[in-house]
Amino acid sequence: MNEFLTISIYGTAVALMLIGFYAVLAKKNLLKIVIGLSIVDSGLHLLFVAIGYVNNGTAPIFSPEVLGSTQAMVDPVPQALVLTAIVIGFAVTAVALSLVIRLYRHHNTAAIDEIKNLKW
Amino acid sequence: MIKRIIVFLILATIGYFLVGVVSQIPFGEDRNNVGDYYIEKTPTELKVSNAVTAIVVNYRGFDTLGEVTVLFLAATGLSSIMYRRRRKGEKQIRAKLPSSRIIQIGSQILFPLIVLLGAYVFIHGHLSPGGGFQGGAIIATATLLMLISYRKFKVNHNVISWIESIAGVVFVTVGFVGLILGMTFLENFLPTGELNDLLSGGIIGIIYVAVGFKVASELAGVIDTVLLNNRPEAKNEN
Amino acid sequence: MVISPVHYIALPLMAAFLIPLFGKLNKNLVRLIPGLVLLYLSYISVILMTQVITKDTTIIEIIAGWSPPWGINLVFSPFTGFLVSLFSFLGFIIWIYTYNFKPEVDYAQTQKFYVLFMMLITGAIGVVLTGDIFNLFVFLEITAISAYSLTAFYRERDGAEAAFKYLLIGSFASFLILLAILILYTQVGTLNMAEIAQRVPDMNPYMKGVILILFFVGFGIEAEMFPLNGWVPDVYTQAPGPIGAIFAGIVVKAGVYALIRIIFTLFDVVEVLQLLVVMGLITMAVAEVIAMRQGRLKRMLAYSSIGQMGLVLVAFGIGTHEAVFAAIFLMFNHAIIKGMLFLSATYLVYHSKEKNISDLDGIGKLMPFTAFLFALGSLAIVGLPPFAGFWSKLYILMAAADARLIAVIAIILVVSVIEIVYYFRVLHRIYFKERISTVEIKIPSFNAKFAMLILALVIVIIGVYPDLISGLIERAATDLLDKQHYIQSVLSVGRN
Numbered sequence: 001m002n003e004f005l006t007i008s009i010y011g012t013a014v015a016l017m018l019i020g021f022y023a024v025l026a027k028k029n030l031l032k033i034v035i036g037l038s039i040v041d042s043g044l045h046l047l048f049v050a051i052g053y054v055n056n057g058t059a060p061i062f063s064p065e066v067l068g069s070t071q072a073m074v075d076p077v078p079q080a081l082v083l084t085a086i087v088i089g090f091a092v093t094a095v096a097l098s099l100v101i102r103l104y105r106h107h108n109t110a111a112i113d114e115i116k117n118l119k120w
Numbered sequence: 121m122i123k124r125i126i127v128f129l130i131l132a133t134i135g136y137f138l139v140g141v142v143s144q145i146p147f148g149e150d151r152n153n154v155g156d157y158y159i160e161k162t163p164t165e166l167k168v169s170n171a172v173t174a175i176v177v178n179y180r181g182f183d184t185l186g187e188v189t190v191l192f193l194a195a196t197g198l199s200s201i202m203y204r205r206r207r208k209g210e211k212q213i214r215a216k217l218p219s220s221r222i223i224q225i226g227s228q229i230l231f232p233l234i235v236l237l238g239a240y241v242f243i244h245g246h247l248s249p250g251g252g253f254q255g256g257a258i259i260a261t262a263t264l265l266m267l268i269s270y271r272k273f274k275v276n277h278n279v280i281s282w283i284e285s286i287a288g289v290v291f292v293t294v295g296f297v298g299l300i301l302g303m304t305f306l307e308n309f310l311p312t313g314e315l316n317d318l319l320s321g322g323i324i325g326i327i328y329v330a331v332g333f334k335v336a337s338e339l340a341g342v343i344d345t346v347l348l349n350n351r352p353e354a355k356n357e358n
Numbered sequence: 359m360v361i362s363p364v365h366y367i368a369l370p371l372m373a374a375f376l377i378p379l380f381g382k383l384n385k386n387l388v389r390l391i392p393g394l395v396l397l398y399l400s401y402i403s404v405i406l407m408t409q410v411i412t413k414d415t416t417i418i419e420i421i422a423g424w425s426p427p428w429g430i431n432l433v434f435s436p437f438t439g440f441l442v443s444l445f446s447f448l449g450f451i452i453w454i455y456t457y458n459f460k461p462e463v464d465y466a467q468t469q470k471f472y473v474l475f476m477m478l479i480t481g482a483i484g485v486v487l488t489g490d491i492f493n494l495f496v497f498l499e500i501t502a503i504s505a506y507s508l509t510a511f512y513r514e515r516d517g518a519e520a521a522f523k524y525l526l527i528g529s530f531a532s533f534l535i536l537l538a539i540l541i542l543y544t545q546v547g548t549l550n551m552a553e554i555a556q557r558v559p560d561m562n563p564y565m566k567g568v569i570l571i572l573f574f575v576g577f578g579i580e581a582e583m584f585p586l587n588g589w590v591p592d593v594y595t596q597a598p599g600p601i602g603a604i605f606a607g608i609v610v611k612a613g614v615y616a617l618i619r620i621i622f623t624l625f626d627v628v629e630v631l632q633l634l635v636v637m638g639l640i641t642m643a644v645a646e647v648i649a650m651r652q653g654r655l656k657r658m659l660a661y662s663s664i665g666q667m668g669l670v671l672v673a674f675g676i677g678t679h680e681a682v683f684a685a686i687f688l689m690f691n692h693a694i695i696k697g698m699l700f701l702s703a704t705y706l707v708y709h710s711k712e713k714n715i716s717d718l719d720g721i722g723k724l725m726p727f728t729a730f731l732f733a734l735g736s737l738a739i740v741g742l743p744p745f746a747g748f749w750s751k752l753y754i755l756m757a758a759a760d761a762r763l764i765a766v767i768a769i770i771l772v773v774s775v776i777e778i779v780y781y782f783r784v785l786h787r788i789y790f791k792e793r794i795s796t797v798e799i800k801i802p803s804f805n806a807k808f809a810m811l812i813l814a815l816v817i818v819i820i821g822v823y824p825d826l827i828s829g830l831i832e833r834a835a836t837d838l839l840d841k842q843h844y845i846q847s848v849l850s851v852g853r854n
Contacts, residue, residue, distance in 0.1 A: 005147060017134075018138075030522075047540060051147075055148035061171070062168075073159050076158055076172045087191055095197050103519065103522065161428075179422065179424055179428060186499075192375070193473075281378050
């Protein structure tokens with residue numbers, strides 16, 4: 001069971017990051033690049049939450065039922081960090097999208113080839 | 121063709137690296153880390169049911185302050201980047217097409233319910249999963265719903281600006297009160313009450329309510345700014 | 359209320375939230391408030407630095423009442439305090455410069471500019487002051503988002519392209535840093551930098567290496583290391599002039615600080631220092647050679663900045679006490695001198711569309727004050743006495759000599775000659791050529807002249823009396839190298 005969980009969750013996180021990187025590197029449309037960035041963030045956040053997991057642990061909420069029992073709890077710190085990281089990721093995506101909109105308005109195209117100054 | 125190969129190689133390297141790193145981190149293992157301390161202290165000293173909330177608002181409250189600032193800066197930066205001087209007589213339009221009657225009636229019913237859910241989530245942040253950010257995002261979704269359904273629905277940027285600023289000031293002021301009272305910045309100076317009570321957790325409740333308002337207003341403002349004025353711009357227009 | 363390091367963060371934040379409200383009262387308050395805040399920060403810098411130096415102590419401030427490692431703490435030590443004081447002071451001077459910089463910008467944009475301006479500086483200060491690694495990431499993002507937005511501030515330029523490029527590369531840096539923090543947390547179980555420093559020696563070497571590489575590349579992007587600095591020239595050119603000064607003088611220093619803190623305090627691995635020297639040399643050499651071929655003034659200054667940062671990395675990489683001393687001295691000098699160069703250059707090419715160096719022909723007679731300051735800055739940055747830049751170059755060369763790194767000395771000398779060539783080329787044009795360009799010139803306003811003059815005075819005074827600050831820098835260098843002291847000071851603070 002643990003093997004399956006490990007592979008599926010870690011695998012999903014890595015897969016998300018790779019898909020996101022592919023979008024950033026290979027796609028020509030600015031909007032798709034920004035979406036790729038967002039997907040990379042999602043993968044990273046998933047990985048973050050995954051490392052906090054404790055076998056047979058439950059959510060770190062102290063409801064009356066849980067207080068009595070001796071069940072282990074998952075690590076709450078990565079969850080707190082991810083909360084912050086998600087907001088930061090959103091903020092960057094928002095700024096990126098506003099830049100895309102402005103570039104689109106200016107050049108009437110969203111293709112990265114057309115916008116000459118964007119070359120390395 | 122060459123580009124595809126290069127991209128494939130880069131992705132393969134990154135993938136190999138990530139897998140190599142991740143496989144070294146055993147899944148589900150109970151490690152000796154700070155999390156244990158937080159789990160131990162939260163129900164006893166802070167009397168808050170949600171350990172994640174306690175960490176976000178109290179133990180690592182400084183991070184949350186930074187996060188709230190990031191959100192504020194994103195809203196400011198976004199409106200600064202997309203700024204256009206309005207010419208005379210130019211009307212601000214949002215949605216291009218009116219939506220059907222079903223959607224309009226449905227949104228009218230759903231809007232107050234969603235707002236209520238959002239408010240519930242951020243008020244009870246310390247008792248159940250949820251909190252300021254989650255609740256604020258829910259409320260902003262309600263605004264989005266209304267913006268999609270009605271052509272004439274306007275978000276009042278003046279009100280948003282006020283809520284944003286006041287909520288932010290509340291957060292920093294609560295921190296300063298701790299400092300003024302001779303303790304450290306952001307320290308909990310209110311009584312902590314009983315576990316699982318609505319009024320438990322001292323300043324955690326206040327901060328999260330302020331955060332909820334701030335996030336809701338900011339996200340709504342951001343959505344509205346992006347939906348505004350979608351026409352392409354001439355090249356030398358200022 | 360006692361003056362404590364948290365004021366550096368809390369007050370600007372409060373001010374930033376209040377600026378939109380105060381703006382409704384009186385539009386001029388929007389421009390005034392950041393100045394007052396920065397003035398206050400400079401003032402408390404003096405007080406806190408005196409405290410730290412005379413009592414030979416480090417001020418650790420706990421946030422939210424939970425002592426480290428359970429809570430976050432701020433560290434105001436001779437080293438961090440020195441940097442923060444520099445940022446506050448430079449920020450204030452640049453604010454004086456911006457007060458009526460472009461009067462045609464309307465109110466809504468001005469308000470946003472000042473909010474972002476203040477947060478850019480506060481973010482950098484936060485990066486330096488914090489003692490928690492995730493907190494460092496958060497402040498880095500505050501700085502980054504302000505930077506992306508400010509780069510795209512002007513509509514007439516290609517700011518949006520530069521900002522987008524910056525955003526992509528910056529996001530990649532954030533990704534690497536966050537991944538490194540993730541892996542670090544699984545290995546040591548804590549986020550507090552002092553405790554990490556304590557637990558790192560017992561870490562799995564493979565993971566240690568992985569984390570180091572991730573941090574090195576991630577912060578290297580922010581510190582403008584080669585080959586990760588592709589974003590720099592476009593961003594420095596497209597951003598508004600004073601913002602370019604802040605990027606070169608403050609933001610990149612915060613990036614370098616983060617890199618250095620990771621290497622010196624958290625990880626303490628000798629091979630990385632050697633890598634740092636090599637990367638620094640490559641950065642410096644490549645950047646200065648490219649600078650020589652630039653036809654646009656701000657782009658030339660941008661490449662020159664990258665080169666100087668490379669030199670700073672080399673100095674840190676050498677690792678001896680004298681080298682670290684020289685590196686910190688160079689950081690200080692570069693911030694002030696480059697700041698002044700950007701500020702004066704902005705006025706020299708104010709109305710020029712392309713900001714070409716050829717537009718500067720003969721401008722020495724038309725704008726004598728500004729041109730003179732630019733010349734002074736040029737002489738200072740290539741390291742000529744009696745200006746401040748001379749001392750830092752000298753100390754680095756001496757440190758390299760003591761470490762018997764002949765190759766390093768040779769490269770630095772060659773690069774210095776290259777610098778002299780391209781800066782003097784510009785000065786030659788300014789003073790000895792006839793004016794052919796028809797671009798209108800802009801005389802700087804009184805406050806801009808005042809700001810630039812203050813920076814120039816600092817350059818001259820430090821050049822003649824380097825002992826005025828070499829004592830401070832000496833303490834800063836000792837503090838940085840003393841890892842045990844850092845760990846002890848932080849972890850011995852007991853509250854809960």
